[in-house]
């Protein structure tokens with residue numbers, strides 16, 4: 001019997017975007033990281049090209065993030081008080097890139113010096129996010145853009161409320177931005193258009209469709225990303241940006257990951273549950289199209305990278321079950 | 324794939340005799356297509372047309388049901404590749420495997436752990452579906468004994484795994500002798516043993532898993548053979564085990580079934596993530612891939628609460644209806660027998676939101692009145708952003724519940740995330756004090772306790 005396997009002929013392709021800059025390119029990174037370029041749905045190697053595997057980032061903070069789960073604070077231990085040491089530890093833990101989150105309490109000097117220290121301490125391309133409040137993000141990210149001139153940083157959080165300021169900063173110093181919208185295909189598209197209209201090349205815009213954690217709305221994020229990726233492959237140009245999401249932040253907000261005491265016994269061992277929570281949140285988003293996931297726990301990083309390696313291995317002949 | 328009214332019309336006698344109580348054959352065909360009439364109402368359809376029409380009305384992925392003692396697991400009947408296109412309908416079954424070469428006591432322990440595992444997620448009791456028992460010993464009596472040991476610990480559905488039909492037969496016999504209505508899955512038929520396996524499945528009237536020696540061609544051939552031998556209820560093994568291989572194969576199988584209406588692969592898929600993973604940590608990840616990407620029955624090799632819980636939640640999330648958020652009834656909820664001086668709080672009717680608040684207050688043992696506003700099933704911030712949880716709505720909900728008559732104070736605690744509403748709310752609810760609560764529900768008990776002092 002012949003079986004004709006349906007293969008989709010996708011007219012579209014995800015854009016290739018490069019983060020970071022080496023000395024030759026005006027920065028100080030030892031290497032750059034490129035994402036995107038897919039011509040098929042995630043990991044369907046029989047149908048198209050997946051030139052770059054999804055990359056895994058680790059989130060670090062400019063000062064000790066006291067609202068993080070004690071499990072995370074214990075794991076990273078002393079380095080959480082020192083962004084440079086943390087950056088080094090994260091690089092050793094296997095991160096492909098770093099995300100530095102600034103704090104509401106940071107002054108401009110605090111922010112720029114944290115960025116400087118992190119750049120000096122490690123070789124990885126860097127994303128810098130403000131604390132996530134539009135005004136404060138604007139206040140901190142503009143000087144950060146100047147401090148990191150030449151490094152091709154990713155600047156954020158670039159949302160509808162403040163994209164003009166963040167994009168202007170990216171334009172002035174040749175950086176990238178994350179275009180973040182709340183889990184909606186049309187909003188995602190619109191913001192990309194607005195940012196692009198300001199003159200920032202599409203090669204400098206990552207699409208950040210927002211996500212929820214496992215059990216807390218992941219299905220919305222998952223489906224919006226599948227729809228965005230399908231639109232990209234169908235040729236809708238303004239959805240062809242590689243996707244960046246932050247499953248680490250979301251998963252560690254969930255009670256299942258965050259706390260160990262006073263929870264139902266059926267939830268099982270805290271450490272294992274928490275890592276599973278973050279891992280499944282991240283891997284399912286990778287399966288729905290994420291090109292870049294930012295995580296918080298080093299063990300999750302290992303597991304997610306292993307999963308990516310396994311998914312990038314071209315599907316060969318099946319391993320058969322021993323009789 | 325369902326036929327159109329016109330396609331059905333071509334298969335009818337086209338005499339317009341009216342015996343079906345429709346004026347014309349075409350009118351009857353249209354009703355058939357809309358599933359508002361029964362084919363049996365036309366006495367003149369030919370047998371060939373009947374066969375063709377019935378085949379066309381079959382779902383592209385056949386529904387397979389395993390059952391025992393009132394428990395049931397159904398897989399199949401899926402109609403889309405992506406959940407946003409409509410929804411995924413039948414939650415894949417999650418099973419845990421033991422082998423008949425394992426120590427019997429250990430087997431029983433695993434089975435009762437799996438059996439007893441229930442975890443509450445937004446008011447739903449999530450559970451695993453059953454056990455898989457593998458005949459690794461090759462000995463009929465040993466296998467039967469192991470099946471009985473599992474059965475003594477759980478009444479849930481079973482999958483019986485083995486390659487020797489005589490051995491599996493002993494397991495089936497020990498099961499079906501005890502309880503009628505028990506339908507296990509037999510796994511599996513291979514190119515070598517399919518004839519006797521199919522005979523066994525047919526005789527016991529149970530579904531049969533098939534495992535090819537190679538790719539999808541071999542798999543399709545094997546299902547046709549098994550079907551030819553009289554077994555209708557079939558479950559497919561993609562034969563791949565690894566991450567990339569299962570994703571590829573299972574996607575191709577689902578596409579063939581849905582887009583090409585390719586009958587030989589129009590059945591649910593069984594997977595064994597433990598065989599493609601390096602350890603329990605990786606097995607969870609691969610199992611979650613199989614949940615999202617087209618698994619029908621998933622057989623795990625490890626059970627632990629800390630991995631079963633996230634998997635069950637993931638399955639719940641993937642299989643919810645994207646059109647309809649899981650909601651709770653709006654209204655006034657009493658937590659821990661509140662009294663007139665207990666605090667009054669307000670939240671939205673999105674299940675996840677309601678339960679994260681209610682569970683915190685309840686487990687802290689603090690009595691309270693919780694008003695659940697009708698916010699179209701949205702979370703606090705989503706509802707606020709969508710205009711479904713504004714001062715006007717909140718005031719209406721507070722008044723509609725009549726909570727004012729049950730309390731001797733007029734204080735309302737609102738979620739910290741919507742602190743901006745407090746001024747407006749004081750205007751909408753004259754006489755009430757609006758207290759801004761913490762942002763996260765975890766901090767609510769401490770906040771309430773402080774207010775009591």
Ligand code: B12
Nearest residue numbers: 182217648670676701702703704705708709738760763764
């Ligand atoms: C899932 C989600 C959606 C889903 C909806 C899910 C649902 N059924 O609600 C979808 C994709 C449909 C959606 C849509 C939109 N969303 Co939305 N969405 C989210 C997301 C990712 C998670 C929300 C969630 O489920 N949280 C979990 C629940 C449990 O949280 P919660 O309800 O707030 O409850 C917690 C606390 O508030 C507290 N609490 C609850 N009740 C009470 C009561 C008291 C007394 C106290 C003290 C505490 C308390 O306890 C809970 C646990 O801590 C958030 C971003 C994020 N990561 O948080 C954005 C977010 C809420 N969405 C946002 C927006 C803007 C929208 C849209 C308006 C976008 C648009 N224009 O289309 C639409 C609106 C919907 C519409 N028009 O129909 C914004 C809101 C921005 C703002 N601050 O105003 C957010 C914050 C994203 C962002 N950063 O921009 N969204």
Ligand code: SF4
Nearest residue numbers: 339340341343348365
């Ligand atoms: S009974 Fe049959 S043949 Fe007669 S009108 Fe109805 S469909 Fe046509």
